Amino acid sequence: xxxxxxxxxxxxxxxxxxxxxxxxxxTSINNLQWYRQNSGRGLVHLILIRSxxxxxxxxxxxxxxxxxxxxxxxxxxxxxxxxxxSYFCATSxxxxxxxxxxxxxxxxxxxx
Amino acid sequence: xAGVAQSPRYKIIEKRQSVAFWCNPISGHATLYWYQQIxxxxxxxxIQFQNNGVxxxxxxxxxxxxxxxLKGVDSTLKIQPAKLEDSAVYLCxxxxxxxxxxxxxxxxxxxxxxx
Numbered sequence: 757x758x759x760x761x762x763x764x765x766x767x768x769x770x771x772x773x774x775x776x777x778x779x780x781x782x783t784s785i786n787n788l789q790w791y792r793q794n795s796g797r798g799l800v801h802l803i804l805i806r807s808x809x810x811x812x813x814x815x816x817x818x819x820x821x822x823x824x825x826x827x828x829x830x831x832x833x834x835x836x837x838x839x840x841x842s843y844f845c846a847t848s849x850x851x852x853x854x855x856x857x858x859x860x861x862x863x864x865x866x867x868x
Numbered sequence: 869x870a871g872v873a874q875s876p877r878y879k880i881i882e883k884r885q886s887v888a889f890w891c892n893p894i895s896g897h898a899t900l901y902w903y904q905q906i907x908x909x910x911x912x913x914x915i916q917f918q919n920n921g922v923x924x925x926x927x928x929x930x931x932x933x934x935x936x937x938l939k940g941v942d943s944t945l946k947i948q949p950a951k952l953e954d955s956a957v958y959l960c961x962x963x964x965x966x967x968x969x970x971x972x973x974x975x976x977x978x979x980x981x982x983x
Contacts, residue, residue, distance in 0.1 A: 798976045800974070860910045
C-alpha cells in the first residue's frame with residue numbers, strides 16, 4: 757500500500773515561476789524524502805528531512821514538514837525547463853527496516 | 869563512483885513466459901530494494917534485502933515472483949509465469965542501510981512489456 761499522496765497530480769507553470777507540491781502521509785515517520793524522475797529514467801534523491809526538522813533548503817529547493825498534520829511540501833523556486841519531471845515523496849517508517857514507501861507523484865511541466 | 873547497474877534495459881515477453889532481471893548495487897551498499905512502477909504510479913516496494921537476508925517481502929506475489937541476493941551483492945528478480953498486469957518498470961535501488969544514510973540510489977530500471 758502507498759503511504760504518501762502528492763497533490764496536485766499534475767502541475768504546469770511558466771519558466772521562472774515557483775512550483776509547490778504537497779505530500780500527505782498516514783503513519784508516524786522517521787524521515788521524509790523527495791525524489792525526482794525524468795521520463796524513462798530512475799529516481800534521483802533530492803532532499804531528506806527528518807521528523808524533528810521543520811524546514812530544509814538545498815539550492816532552489818525548500819522542503820517543509822508538519823508532523824502534526826502529517827504533511828510536507830516541496831517548493832522549487834525560479835523554475836527552469838530542465839525541472840520538468842515527476843516528483844515523488846517517500847516516507848521512512850519509525851523502525852529499523854529503513855523501508856521507503858513512495859507516493860503517487862506530481863508531474864511537473866515547466867514551459868519555456 | 870559507479871551507480872546501480874540494471875539489465876536488461878527493455879524486455880518484451882508473452883504471457884506465461886518467464887523473465888529475469890539483474891541488479892548490481894553500488895559497492896558497499898548493504899541494503900538492496902526491488903520496486904515495481906506501473907505507468908503513471910509511484911514505485912511499489914516488492915522486496916528489500918539487508919546484505920543477503922530478506923527484510924521485507926510483504927508485497928511480493930510469491931506465487932510467481934522470486935528474488936535472491938547472491939553473497940550480499942548482486943540480485944536477480946524472476947517472474948514465472950508472467951501475466952499481462954506485470955507490465956511495468958522494475959527498479960533496483962541500494963543504500964548504505966544505516967540510520968544516517970538512508971537515501972536510495974536507483975538504477976535506470978528494466979521496462980517489461982507482457983503481451
